[in-house]
Every structure is written in structure tokens, then in C-alpha cells.
Amino acid sequence: MTDSKPPRPAASIRADDAILILEEADLASSASVPLAPGLRAMAAEAWSGRFRRTLHELADRLDAGEPLPSVLESLRPALSPVMEALLEEGTDCGRMDLILHWSVEQSRRRANLRRQLWTALAYPFFLIAIAALITVFFLTAIAPQFNSIYRDFGTQLPAITQAVLWISRVVTGYWVWELSAAGVLAALGIVAFFGSDWCSRQRWWGKIPLIGPLFRLVALADFCQFLAILIEIRSPLPKAVRLAGRASGDKWLMACGAELASVIEAGQFSAATSAELRLPQAIGQMLHGIADPDSLAEALYGLAEIYSARAEVNSRFVAVIVDPLVMTVITIGLGTIAISLFVPLIKLLNDLS
Numbered sequence: 001m002t003d004s005k006p007p008r009p010a011a012s013i014r015a016d017d018a019i020l021i022l023e024e025a026d027l028a029s030s031a032s033v034p035l036a037p038g039l040r041a042m043a044a045e046a047w048s049g050r051f052r053r054t055l056h057e058l059a060d061r062l063d064a065g066e067p068l069p070s071v072l073e074s075l076r077p078a079l080s081p082v083m084e085a086l087l088e089e090g091t092d093c094g095r096m097d098l099i100l101h102w103s104v105e106q107s108r109r110r111a112n113l114r115r116q117l118w119t120a121l122a123y124p125f126f127l128i129a130i131a132a133l134i135t136v137f138f139l140t141a142i143a144p145q146f147n148s149i150y151r152d153f154g155t156q157l158p159a160i161t162q163a164v165l166w167i168s169r170v171v172t173g174y175w176v177w178e179l180s181a182a183g184v185l186a187a188l189g190i191v192a193f194f195g196s197d198w199c200s201r202q203r204w205w206g207k208i209p210l211i212g213p214l215f216r217l218v219a220l221a222d223f224c225q226f227l228a229i230l231i232e233i234r235s236p237l238p239k240a241v242r243l244a245g246r247a248s249g250d251k252w253l254m255a256c257g258a259e260l261a262s263v264i265e266a267g268q269f270s271a272a273t274s275a276e277l278r279l280p281q282a283i284g285q286m287l288h289g290i291a292d293p294d295s296l297a298e299a300l301y302g303l304a305e306i307y308s309a310r311a312e313v314n315s316r317f318v319a320v321i322v323d324p325l326v327m328t329v330i331t332i333g334l335g336t337i338a339i340s341l342f343v344p345l346i347k348l349l350n351d352l353s
Contacts, residue, residue, distance in 0.1 A: 223248040
């Protein structure tokens with residue numbers, strides 16, 4: 001009878017929980033203390049039963065003598081490609097202590113950028129939701145009453161009022177089918193989004209106007225940060241570029257990283273190569289013009305900070321643009337509905353007087 005493979009308890013935990021485990025591993029490595037007691041202490045304070053069981057399972061495997069890289073392998077399903085690549089390279093180069101520290105820093109930086117982005121977009125989404133509820137209320141509760149009044153008096157209605165009343169009849173007459181269709185579409189969207197891999201979800205976000213460029217800046221920051229890490233631990237440049245592209249989660253950077261790695265391996269890399277691959281000029285100039293690995297890594301770290309700062313500034317700019325734009329569209333839409341319903345009523349009252 002063959003032994004079964006060790007369980008992968010972390011396969012179903014959240015990404016934030018996996019990052020907490022990495023942070024604990026980084027603290028244990030920095031303090032040169034065993035990780036298992038820290039995981040058990042974390043389990044005692046965990047609110048989720050699943051997370052608590054995961055922590056105990058990981059601690060048991062460490063106590064049984066299983067190597068740390070093998071234990072952390074079970075975190076991969078909950079991690080982004082950046083984190084996966086970092087752990088993979090840490091195992092290969094034998095510098096898991098440094099990789100853990102960089103992994104934690106990378107996750108914190110990316111979480112901050114993502115939080116700033118969604119904070120900037122939360123208010124417009126809230127306004128859109130409220131406007132949608134008000135519109136549905138107007139069309140289902142208010143418009144039918146106006147329709148009855150105008151029909152009883154035989155009032156001649158303008159085209160815009162007829163259009164609003166027709167939409168109201170459609171909404172109120174087929175609401176069961178509309179709710180069913182909306183539920184099916186929402187379910188399909190949730191399944192397609194959460195059932196897809198991390199890179200696919202990033203590509204979806206990247207296609208949204210105004211928001212997409214922000215994700216591209218975050219991907220460029222990840223690319224430069226990860227490339228700097230690999231160069232600092234003396235990974236071969238072609239391998240580092242290829243892994244950095246894969247870890248960025250951006251389809252364009254993945255293709256650029258693979259092509260650039262092939263060009264470097266063929267010995268044909270030049271400053272113009274990055275322009276041909278449509279990589280940012282600064283990255284190409286650094287890779288071609290800086291020969292010292294430490295200087296190159298430092299320059300790439302600086303470039304990653306620049307991209308992160310641009311993403312932060314642009315997220316605030318998007319908030320400044322989106323908020324008044326959403327308010328304007330909502331005001332025009334609701335105002336049009338209200339005016340189209342009340343103008344014929346005013347005309348009717350004038351005729352009756």
C-alpha cells in the first residue's frame with residue numbers, strides 16, 4: 001500500500017491569510033526562532049475555524065521535521081504569481097530568509113496600492129447603486145401613476161415621456177424575467193471571475209477604462225521590484241526577466257519578458273530592443289547600460305517606487321475625475337426622467353385651468 005501525498009490544507013484559505021503566514025515566517029526567520037510555536041499562537045487568536053485548522057496542520061508538519069519550503073508550498077494556491085515566483089526562487093537559490101522578507105514587503109506594497117484604488121472607486125460605485133435604486137423606484141412606483149393620469153385624460157405626450165413610460169411598462173410587466181436574467185448573469189459573472197486564475201482576473205480589470213492603466217502601473221512596479229530582487233540574489237538575467245514577466249500577472253509584460261529573455265540569451269540585446277518590444281524606455285536603458293548587479297538592482301528598486309507613486313497619484317486623479325462625472329451622469333439621468341414625467345402634467349393642469 002502506497003503512502004498518500006501530504007495534505008494541502010492551505011489550498012482553500014484566503015490570500016490575506018496566506019500573507020499572514022508568510023509574515024509570521026519572516027518574523028521567525030529574522031529572530032532565529034522556530035516557526036511552529038508562532039503558528040500555534042496565531043491559531044489561538046484566529047477567528048476562522050478553517051484558518052485555525054490550517055495553522056495547526058502546518059505547525060504539525062514543521063514539528064515532524066518537514067522542511068520550511070515544502071510546508072510553504074501548500075500556500076501557493078492562495079498566492080498571486082508574484083508570491084509564487086518569489087517562493088520558487090527562494091527554494092532554488094537557498095535564500096528563503098531573504099525571499100520571505102521580500103515577499104512580505106511586496107505583499108504589503110501591493111495591498112496598499114489595491115486599497116487606495118478601491119477606496120477611490122468606492123464612492124462612485126455607491127452613487128451608481130443608489131441612483132439605480134432611485135431609477136427603479138421611479139419606473140415601478142411613480143411612472144405607472146402618471147401613465148394612468150395621462151391615459152385617462154388622453155393627453156398628447158412628447159416622445160421622451162412616451163419612451164420613459166414604455167420603459168416603465170417593460171420593467172413592471174416583465175420584472176420576474178428581468179430578475180431571473182440578472183441573477184443568471186450575476187452568477188455567471190461570479191463563476192467566471194472567481195473561477196478564473198489570477199492572471200485572467202488581472203486582464204479583466206485591465207480592460208476597464210481609467211482603471212486599466214492603473215493596473216498596468218501596478219504590474220510594472222511588480223515587474224521592476226521582482227526583477228531587482230532576482231538580480232540582487234544573482235539570478236541569470238534571462239531567467240530573471242522571464243520570471244519577472246510571469247510574476248507581474250500582466251499578459252503584455254509576460255510576452256515582453258519571454259521575448260526579452262530570448263533576445264538576451266541570443267546575445268542580441270540592445271537599447272533599441274526594449275523599444276521594439278514596447279517596454280518602457282527606462283527599463284531598457286537600465287538593463288543595457290548598468291553592468292553592476294547591485295547598481296542595477298538599486299536602480300530597478302527606484303523605478304518600482306516611481307511606478308508605485310504614479311499609480312497612487314493616478315488613483316487619486318481618477319477619483320477626482322470619476323466622482324463629478326458620475327454625479328453629472330446621475331443628475332442628468334434622474335433629471336430627465338423627472339422632467340419627462342412632470343412636464344406633461346404641468347401642461348395638463350394649464351389646459352384644465
